[in-house]
Amino acid sequence: MPVKNRFAELLPEITAWRREFHENPELLYEVHRTAGRVAGLLREFGVDEVVEGVGRTGVVGVIRGKTDTRGRVIGLRADMDALPITEQTGAAHASRTPGVMHACGHDGHTAMLLGAAKYLAETRNFDGTAIVIFQPAEEGGAGGQAMVQDGLVDRWGIQEFYGMHNMPGIPTGTFAIREGAMMAAADQFQITVTGKGGHAAKPHDCIDTALVAAQIIVAMQSVVSRNVDPLKSGVISICVIETDSTASNVIPHVVVLKGTCRSLDPAVRDQLEQGVTRVAEGVAATFGATAQVAYERGYPVTVNHPDATVHAADVARAIAGDVDMEVAPMMGGEDFSYMLNERPGAYIFVGNGDTAMVHHPAYDFDDNAIPAGSSWYAGMAEARMPAA
Ligand SMILES: [Zn+2]
Ligand SMILES: [Zn+2]
Secondary structure (H helix, E strand, C coil): CCCCHHHHHHHHHHHHHHHHHHHCCCECCCCHHHHHHHHHHHHHHCCCEEEEEECCCEEEEEEECCECCCCCEEEEEEECCEECCCCCCCCCCCCCCCCCECCCCHHHHHHHHHHHHHHHHHHCCCECEEEEEEECCCCCCCHHHHHHHCCHHHHHCCCEEEEEEEECCCCCCCEECCCEEEECEEEEEEEEEECECEECCCHHHCECHHHHHHHHHHHHHHHHHHHCCCCCCEEEEEEEEEECCCCCCEECCEEEEEEEEEECCHHHHHHHHHHHHHHHHHHHHHCCCEEEEEEECCCCCEEECHHHHHHHHHHHHHHHCCEECCCCCECCCCCCHHHHCCCCEEEEEEECCCCCCCCCCCCCCCHHHHHHHHHHHHHHHHHHCCCC
8 A cells, every 4th residue: 555545636635735824824822723724624524523622722523434343542643833933945835924934844744634534534444433633832832731631532532642743854755663762851940059149259258159050060960971871861951051140250149050851761851850959959058058949841751652653654664665663762852742641652753855854944844745644644543443
């Protein structure tokens, strides 16, 4: 089975949707126009149930197969939001909203899943229920988590989740995946070091927070190098140093350090959080200062379940021939992780060819990936719920 023939026929229509979304990008939860258009199209396709406002502005479509003898329910997910970036593609379908751009290809994901929904509603050649999920706020707003908290899993009884992201640098229309961690957990922290400011010529009357902060930064390097298993991955980067002194002859009273932790393994994530706190508090105490650590967890690790990875790759292989099963994980975050934390499933890359990387102002989704992407979404429903 190469690309489903129907998607070659539907390509102009799906491309037109994609470019329409691209021209009208919206941020985070403010995807009102996009969500309205998605819901309207799903109704036009004859999807059995269309529910708007799930997780604030998410849309869910329910497509029942010809039969339902085993109660199978498969969730297929796309994201709808854009980024606060000024587009530089010069494309005819470039953004009409200044400073907002579909620079991560979520316009493509939404269009491809709409194409799959149209096909599935036409053919219904499966035994069970396909749930098409269009989420808001993937770019930092945790829209996937909002949909889960709004009852996504239990309301529709979803048993498995499948998601996709386009990826520049991978040949267009081919697929890449890996079992286990695919995308990183991305956390942030802020350390407030408080000592005793004063005259730079009288350090013995002060507790020098600049010295303490420097010691913390150096000691922090030991967490990844000395605490984390060398065969696993972790990153701690301290990227901002602010003091309350603006003069070269005043010892600062307070220094604030800001940074990020990245990890691919829940145990390593815990180790990094504990390490940041332990080192900051311990080093500060050594010098008679105090460190207050505010650690904020972002998206969890996106973990592909072993069986689901095989299922996802089998469908991809039937479309594209070979599938890269050992693609390197990426240290970016992805909130499909919240769905994969609820139920088994997998997240796959579809190649977007030799273009600028996602989040770059010159990035554009390659419409030639649409037949492969739509075929994969539809194929996951058909393969996981074979016709009775
Ligand atoms: Zn993105
Ligand atoms: Zn994205």
